[in-house]
Amino acid sequence: MLDIGELFERAMLSELETHVLATLAALFFLWAVRALILFIADYHHKDAQSRYKLRKTVGYSVGIAGIFLIGRIWFGGFDELATFLGLISAGLAIALRDLLIDIAAWMFIVWRKPFKVGDRVQVGDVAGDVIDIRLFQFTLLEIGNWVDADQSTGRVVHVPNGRVFAEPQANYTEGFDYIWNEIPVTITFESNWKKAKEILLRIAMLHTRDTCEMARQQVEMAANDYYIVYSKLTPTVYTHVKDDHGIILTIRYLSIPRRRRSTAQELWEAILTEFAHQNDISFAYPTYRWYSRALEGPARPPIAGDDSKIDELVDQLNTLNDALLAKATRNGAVHRPDEGR
Incomplete structure (x- = not known):
């Protein structure tokens, strides 16, 4: 005859085996349900984004169901399960602080959708x-x-x-599907800046005509959720003077975020083509200029002494001038005094 200790041990072993088998059965059931749902979804949804969202939703739902189902198997009553979860939560909150913050942030991302x-x-x-x-x-x-x-x-x-x-x-895309982009165009002080500004505005209007209309509709829709107010959505050109550089005409226009580079390229190609036909408009760029007072300054007073000294001084100035011009040419564009525009 078995004593009480053996009976208790067998009863405990039987209960443990039951829980393990029930857990395995629950995991298999959840896996089968998930696989079946995803198989049906992949068959009916050909769009990659729809399949992605459905897979995520099914995965999270099955995971949550699995936690409660397996917890129910091992902890028969809800009070026991709640007590167990409360005890381990206190330790996990300290040991896994960063991971818990990530989980809380995930819930924020899923529900609030930033x-x-x-x-x-x-x-x-x-x-x-x-x-x-x-x-x-x-x-x-x-x-x-x-x-x-x-x-x-x-x-x-x-x-x-x-x-x-x-x-x-x-x-870049929430609420309002467009962003503002700017293209600075720098011309020389001698250029006809008013004419250049008109050309730039005309080019910008031509290449963003459809975008402005769609953006206006987007603003009206976004106004239901956000306080977005734009008094002007059409392109504009701003004028700014940089003392040591030239006149800067900045084109400001709306662009789709993923087409910012391509729209800028279209505008630049149109600008380069149009300015090439304008004799009174020139691009400005950093330049070096050497000024020789002896050669370009006002008439020099007579210098007492041998004329050979004057010639020697002029030769030295010319040599220095050529050396500086050569160095400036290697570093960038050079505007020589004798070059016409």
Whole structure:
């Protein structure tokens, strides 16, 4: 006859085996349900973005259901489960502080939606297109950095979710699908700047005509959720004078974030083509100019002494002038005094 200790041991072993088998069965059931739903979804949804969202939703739902189902198996009553979770939460809150912040930030991202998959955002000093959002981190396809004009670098950057609480976020596409871009065009002081300004404005209006109309509709829609007020959405050209450089005419216009570089290229090509036909408009650029008072200054008074000394002085000045011009030519564009415009 078995004693009480053996019966108790067998009963405990039987209960443990039951819980293990029930847990395995629950995991298999949840896996089968997830696989079936995703199979049906992949068959009916051909769009990659729709499939991505559905996969994420199903994955999170099955995970939450699994936690409660397995917890129910091992802790029969709700009070026991709540007590257990309360005890381990206190320790985890200290040991896994950063991970808990990431989870809280994930909940904030999912519910408040400061950005979503497909948006172009900047978080801190990292910018890119959001390609994935997970429990502890979100993933960006990086733009900028060593590449100009917000073009993709090809790098995938993983950012901890908690950074949305610690650093400001800029969303290029939320609410209003356009951004303002500026192109500075510098011309010489001698150029006909009024004519140049008219040409630039005409080119900007021609290349952004459709964009302005769509942007106006976007502003009206965004006004329902955000206090976005723009009195003028059409392109404009601002005038600014830089003392040591020239007259700067800055084109300001609306652009789709992912087309900022291509629209700037279209405008620049049109500007270069148009200015090439204008004799009274010239681009300004950094220049070096050597001024010789002996050669270009007012008439010199007679110098007492041998004429050979005068010739020697002129030769020295010419040599120095040529040396400085040669050095300036190597460093950049040079405007010689005898060159006409």
